[in-house]
Amino acid sequence: MGFIPSQKNWRLAKSDLVRGLCAWESWYLLGISDIRLRYKRSRLGQLWITMSMAIFITGIGFAFSFLFKQDVKNYMPYFAVNYVVWGLISGIVLDSTTTFTQSAVYLTQEALPRSIFAMRVIVRNLVLFAHNLIIIPVIFLIFKVPVTWTILLAIPGLIILIVIGFLATILLSMICTRFRDMAQILQNLMQMLYFLTPVMWRPEQMTDAWYIVIFNPFAACLRIVSDPIHGIVPLNSVYYMVFATFAFLLVTTLLIFAHFRARIVYWL
Amino acid sequence: MASITLKNASVEFPIFNARGRSLRNNLIRRVGGNISPDNSDVVTVQALRNISITLNPGDRLALVGHNGAGKSTLLRVFSGAYEPSSGEAIIDGKVSSLLDITMGMDPELTGAENIILRGVFTGMKMSEAKAIIPEIAEFSELGDYLNLPMRTYSSGMTLRIAFGVSTVRPPDILLLDELISVGDAEFAKKARKRIEDMMEKASILVLASHDPKTLRQYCNRAVLISEGTIVAEGDVDTVLEAYGVSRGVQEELK
Numbered sequence: 001m002g003f004i005p006s007q008k009n010w011r012l013a014k015s016d017l018v019r020g021l022c023a024w025e026s027w028y029l030l031g032i033s034d035i036r037l038r039y040k041r042s043r044l045g046q047l048w049i050t051m052s053m054a055i056f057i058t059g060i061g062f063a064f065s066f067l068f069k070q071d072v073k074n075y076m077p078y079f080a081v082n083y084v085v086w087g088l089i090s091g092i093v094l095d096s097t098t099t100f101t102q103s104a105v106y107l108t109q110e111a112l113p114r115s116i117f118a119m120r121v122i123v124r125n126l127v128l129f130a131h132n133l134i135i136i137p138v139i140f141l142i143f144k145v146p147v148t149w150t151i152l153l154a155i156p157g158l159i160i161l162i163v164i165g166f167l168a169t170i171l172l173s174m175i176c177t178r179f180r181d182m183a184q185i186l187q188n189l190m191q192m193l194y195f196l197t198p199v200m201w202r203p204e205q206m207t208d209a210w211y212i213v214i215f216n217p218f219a220a221c222l223r224i225v226s227d228p229i230h231g232i233v234p235l236n237s238v239y240y241m242v243f244a245t246f247a248f249l250l251v252t253t254l255l256i257f258a259h260f261r262a263r264i265v266y267w268l
Numbered sequence: 269m270a271s272i273t274l275k276n277a278s279v280e281f282p283i284f285n286a287r288g289r290s291l292r293n294n295l296i297r298r299v300g301g302n303i304s305p306d307n308s309d310v311v312t313v314q315a316l317r318n319i320s321i322t323l324n325p326g327d328r329l330a331l332v333g334h335n336g337a338g339k340s341t342l343l344r345v346f347s348g349a350y351e352p353s354s355g356e357a358i359i360d361g362k363v364s365s366l367l368d369i370t371m372g373m374d375p376e377l378t379g380a381e382n383i384i385l386r387g388v389f390t391g392m393k394m395s396e397a398k399a400i401i402p403e404i405a406e407f408s409e410l411g412d413y414l415n416l417p418m419r420t421y422s423s424g425m426t427l428r429i430a431f432g433v434s435t436v437r438p439p440d441i442l443l444l445d446e447l448i449s450v451g452d453a454e455f456a457k458k459a460r461k462r463i464e465d466m467m468e469k470a471s472i473l474v475l476a477s478h479d480p481k482t483l484r485q486y487c488n489r490a491v492l493i494s495e496g497t498i499v500a501e502g503d504v505d506t507v508l509e510a511y512g513v514s515r516g517v518q519e520e521l522k
Contacts, residue, residue: 012351025388033377033385040376040417105371106389111348111363262351266281 005258013258020115027116031123049131057083057135064200073143078230080139082199084132085226089218090190091125092165097183099173104268114257114264118169122162136229148231157224157234160242164221167249170257177267178260193218217245270361270440270471272323277352279316279341279496315341316496318355323441323472330487330504331476332511338496339476343367343443346474361440361471364390366448369430375419379410379429382418386433404432407462409455424451431459435466442470446477447486480508 005013020027039045057080065075100107103117140147176182196212199222203213213219220241227234316338323329331339344350345357347365372389373382380401387397405414408428410421418426427450444467450459467473467486477483483490483504490507492500500510 025394029385029388029394033374033381037374037376105368107349108344109347109349109365109367109371110389111359112389262353265350266353 005255009258009261013254013261016113016257016261017115020113020119023113023116024119026112027119027123030116030120031127034120034124035127046131049128050134053084053087053132054135054138057139060200068201068205077136077139077143077145078202079200081136081226081229082222084129084136085222086194086197086199087132088125088129088161089165089221090194091128092121092169093172093186093190095121095125096169096172097176097186099169100177100264100268107265108268114261115170118166118173121169121173122166125165126162146231150228150231150233153228153233154225157228160246161221161225164242164246164249167246167253171249171253174256174260174264177264197222214241217241220245270325271358272321272346272360272441272472273358274319274321274345274352274355275357276355277316277319277345277357278314278354279338279345279350280353281313281315283311283313314496316345316352319345319496319498320355321491321498321501323474325471327489328467328473328487329475330483330490330507331474331493332478332483332490332507333493337493339493340367340445341496342493343445343474343476346441346443359441362391363441363443364434364437364439364470365443366434367443367445369434369448370426373418373426373430376417378417379414379421382429383414383433386430387436390433390437392437400433400436404429404436407458408432427451428455431462435462438466438469440470441472442467442474444473444475444477447475447479447482483508 035046035049039048042048044051057076060083061076061079062072064070064079065072068075099117099121100114103120106112106117107114139145172182172186176186193216197216197219198206198213203219203223206213214237220238223234223238224242227238319342331342333339341350343365344367345352346359347363347367348357348359349365351357372385374385377385383401383404384394384397387400388394392400401414405411408425408431410425410428413421413425414429418429421429431448431450444463448459448463449456473486475483475486487504490501490504491498492507492511500507
């Protein structure tokens with residue numbers, strides 16, 4: 001069995017993606033219900049998403065501004081933006097560990113496109129992101145952070161991040177369904193990457209080990225969204241790294257998806 | 269036109285034991301060289317072997333076989349959920365498989381929300397799915413209960429809704445694992461009528477059952493499955509007879 005998918009597999013994979021993306025009502029409903037269910041019986045409901053994030057950011061923002069000997073006025077907005085965007089990235093990666101196992105009832109009964117369930121993960125995390133996003137203008141107002149037109153660059157940045165996230169979800173979901181240890185590995189990895197990515201520290205602080213910032217795809221994906229919100233145009237090196245990540249994921253994901261798409265149900 | 273064609277379709281399940289599922293094992297095997305020349309970590313279960321069958325409009329197929337013979341797996345191949353690991357399966361037409369009618373229903377969501385979710389998954393637009401709620405409220409006789417979370421329902425009530433949504437649109441191809449019976453005597457009668465109606469409208473019907481009477485009533489052809497292969501096919505009586513012989517309990521069928 002070679003690694004190059006057959007003509008038929010390519011065709012089926014393409015149809016899966018097209019049908020899956022077109023079935024937006026399915027993944028939209030699933031994603032929204034996921035969030036609703038999580039807070040169904042709580043009094044504050046979805047407000048908890050925003051509140052927990054606000055509490056965490058305030059606490060860590062204060063503590064680390066002292067630790068890094070930085071002005072709270074500068075550090076708090078910096079950390080808040082980064083952490084909210086990081087929440088989206090790590091949320092997508094971590095949710096990918098259960099994409100297909102969670103949807104086993106659907107997949108074993110009907111011929112549904114696998115991509116519906118990858119989009120479910122994306123929608124779920126975008127809803128969480130939208131809730132967390134509310135914190136940023138509030139913090140910007142409190143600390144009187146000037147906002148420039150550069151912030152608009154965050155929008156294409158976010159779109160690129162979502163496309164990369166979708167590809168990554170399909171790839172990781174498949175690997176995690178086949179190899180059940182991957183979920184644990186990813187959880188540990190994301191914990192470590194949180195410290196290796198400029199979320200709470202500034203890229204400039206990492207002068208000795210600059211390659212950790214430059215060649216870290218997570219740092220690049222973070223910065224195409226967070227830098228414009230900070231009022232900085234992302235460096236070319238950031239965009240190159242994002243493009244390299246995208247190209248790598250596009251090729252790997254499509255190859256593996258076309259090859260093993262039909263097997264996913266057998267791995268459940 | 270609805271049709272199902274299987275050509276030499278086989279379904280093989282890799283069963284990864286605790287060791288086989290882990291990446292560690294794969295890594296160790298790669299790094300340490302070939303410990304076992306045959307893939308001994310992965311046990312393969314052949315659920316179906318070289319099944320070839322063609323179903324055309326008007327066919328009412330009975331699936332007969334012991335437990336574990338492969339009936340449900342074959343139904344899943346017909347539904348398109350399992351793509352054969354070798355061979356081909358070409359399925360034309362809208363399939364509705366009532367294998368698990370509560371598929372994807374969440375106890376925390378209300379009855380109405382569950383109806384919408386299921387409706388959308390059977391290919392309706394959101395507005396169409398909302399439009400069927402009154403019809404299902406009436407059929408299931410649940411009325412205002414539809415606005416309460418499903419966890420407050422009795423299991424009978426849950427099944428009424430599940431059955432109602434699953435049978436709201438007649439498909440081209442209908443797959444049934446045993447004839448579903450839901451609810452109390454009165455509702456069961458109503459449900460039976462509804463499913464018979466659906467069976468009649470479906471262009472192709474596949475029914476897996478252990479009950480000879482049901483199979484004789486609804487089917488016009490049959491296959492006997494044993495250990496994942498078709499061992500007999502033909503009209504219902506012939507196949508049931510072959511099944512009886514293979515079980516050695518011919519009396520029971522009469």
